[in-house]
Amino acid sequence: MLSYKFDWSVITSGQYHEWLISGLKVTIQLSISGILLSFLLGLIVAVMRMSHLKLFRWSACVFLEFTRNTPLLVQIFFWYFGSYKLLPTAVNEWLNNTGFEFAAALIALTIYTSAFIAEDIRSGVLSIPKEQMEAAQSSGFSYIRSMQYIILPQAVRITIPPLVNQFLNLAKNSSLAMTIGVMELTYQARQVESYTFKGFEAFTAATVVYLAISVIITFLVDQYNERVLQIHKGA
Amino acid sequence: MTILSNFQVIADNIIYFFVGRWPEGPLGGVGLTLYLASASCILSIFGGLILGLLSVSKKKWISWPSMLVINTIRGVPLLMVIFWMYFLLPAIFGKVITETRTVILGLTFFTSAYMSQIVRAGIEGIPKGQMEAAISTGLTHWQAMIYIILPQGLRNMIPSFVNQFVSLIKDTSLAFIVGVSELTHVATQINNRTMAFPTEIFFFIAVVYFIICYAFTSLSRNLEKRLEWRKAI
Numbered sequence A: 001m002l003s004y005k006f007d008w009s010v011i012t013s014g015q016y017h018e019w020l021i022s023g024l025k026v027t028i029q030l031s032i033s034g035i036l037l038s039f040l041l042g043l044i045v046a047v048m049r050m051s052h053l054k055l056f057r058w059s060a061c062v063f064l065e066f067t068r069n070t071p072l073l074v075q076i077f078f079w080y081f082g083s084y085k086l087l088p089t090a091v092n093e094w095l096n097n098t099g100f101e102f103a104a105a106l107i108a109l110t111i112y113t114s115a116f117i118a119e120d121i122r123s124g125v126l127s128i129p130k131e132q133m134e135a136a137q138s139s140g141f142s143y144i145r146s147m148q149y150i151i152l153p154q155a156v157r158i159t160i161p162p163l164v165n166q167f168l169n170l171a172k173n174s175s176l177a178m179t180i181g182v183m184e185l186t187y188q189a190r191q192v193e194s195y196t197f198k199g200f201e202a203f204t205a206a207t208v209v210y211l212a213i214s215v216i217i218t219f220l221v222d223q224y225n226e227r228v229l230q231i232h233k234g235a
Numbered sequence B: 001m002t003i004l005s006n007f008q009v010i011a012d013n014i015i016y017f018f019v020g021r022w023p024e025g026p027l028g029g030v031g032l033t034l035y036l037a038s039a040s041c042i043l044s045i046f047g048g049l050i051l052g053l054l055s056v057s058k059k060k061w062i063s064w065p066s067m068l069v070i071n072t073i074r075g076v077p078l079l080m081v082i083f084w085m086y087f088l089l090p091a092i093f094g095k096v097i098t099e100t101r102t103v104i105l106g107l108t109f110f111t112s113a114y115m116s117q118i119v120r121a122g123i124e125g126i127p128k129g130q131m132e133a134a135i136s137t138g139l140t141h142w143q144a145m146i147y148i149i150l151p152q153g154l155r156n157m158i159p160s161f162v163n164q165f166v167s168l169i170k171d172t173s174l175a176f177i178v179g180v181s182e183l184t185h186v187a188t189q190i191n192n193r194t195m196a197f198p199t200e201i202f203f204f205i206a207v208v209y210f211i212i213c214y215a216f217t218s219l220s221r222n223l224e225k226r227l228e229w230r231k232a233i
Helices: A014-049 A054-068 A072-085 A089-097 A100-126 A130-138 A143-180 A185-196 A199-227 B002-006 B008-012 B014-019 B029-055 B060-074 B078-093 B099-124 B128-136 B141-178 B183-194 B198-232
Strands: none
Touching: A014 A054, A014 A100, A014 A143, A014 A185, A014 A199, A054 A100, A054 B198, A072 A100, A072 A143, A072 B141, A072 B183, A072 B198, A089 A100, A100 A143, A130 A143, A143 A185, A143 A199, A143 B078, A143 B141, A185 A199, A185 B078, A199 B060, A199 B078, B008 B014, B008 B198, B014 B029, B014 B183, B014 B198, B029 B060, B029 B099, B029 B141, B029 B183, B029 B198, B060 B099, B078 B099, B078 B141, B099 B141, B128 B141, B141 B183, B141 B198, B183 B198
């Protein structure tokens, strides 16, 4: 180990630096589009899970249990290698032309994360007093409308911190997309390592970037908790 | 009906899926997945206890660095931790470390950080009066922690430990990347060999993972209910 010569110039400039930057861009693209899609899907699943219709409740439960109890990597492989048999030919052609790796990773990450988000939203909704729903319905709102205008807006406010944590998890989980050849940060770090044998430098760079994302976002959540929700640390 | 007949590929390789080339060769498949998860779970309970106890220490120079370590590990993807292990272990020990051990150490290192938060929450969940009472009977802080606080806290931590074990089972799939032949790796091998049945193969292993994980998730839910019942008395 002592004989190892560190050469940070490999990652601070030149071609390999650009590889890492482009990897970071893909990681951010994947994370942001993933969190938006999985918020939408998670919202739908959460509402279904709380619905009075047994069929909805039951199918949401099956979805939640199945996605939460299978590894993300297997889900990525399933969508990447196995989905062509399930999808119509037109969709398959479109996917093949638009870079299927990214789409498969995005689908898998969205589905996986939405299951966790749905549970976060559900516990947010359950924390809203029952009387709110009763009051909304007694003033003439339907179930869906009272959800939409009364319950969800309040629940989402409470759910934002856990949602942001899910975003962090998603950003970290997106590293698994490298297994199917999505050129995100971890993929590029490994690529730099195999081209230059400068593994320590490349992996340090990637680690620092992941840490920076965590630190920044954790800081923002703390600020939100203090200013908006008025929760003070150590209080 | 074609879909059903395609599941023949599963039936043909069923033994390979479950134990790999064992008993003639090394253990693989589901067996290796469970071995990796159990070994790292046991190790990381100890790791989590140590890190957790250090992080609740009253002395800043102990608690602060251990929180730094914990938060650093929690801020990095598991894949990154495994790659680091892959690089650092041979450099530290000065010899080749098998992939299986690399993965177990990576999983242990990673999961210990999460376990430590469970331990921390478990310790902080015990009323303060317990510690004060223990100290007033003449125990030192550490004695009180080990004989009074931890035994009570540990009982409440068990469901979370089981949940963490479920995460570990799912995380072992990452061992595929360094070439350890656990269930996911075996599935990709069979997929590469047969070429035509990826949907069936990956759906099948998803179901296998689901059955194992769901069993433990249910166990943890039952334990939680039982603990609540105990607390109520």
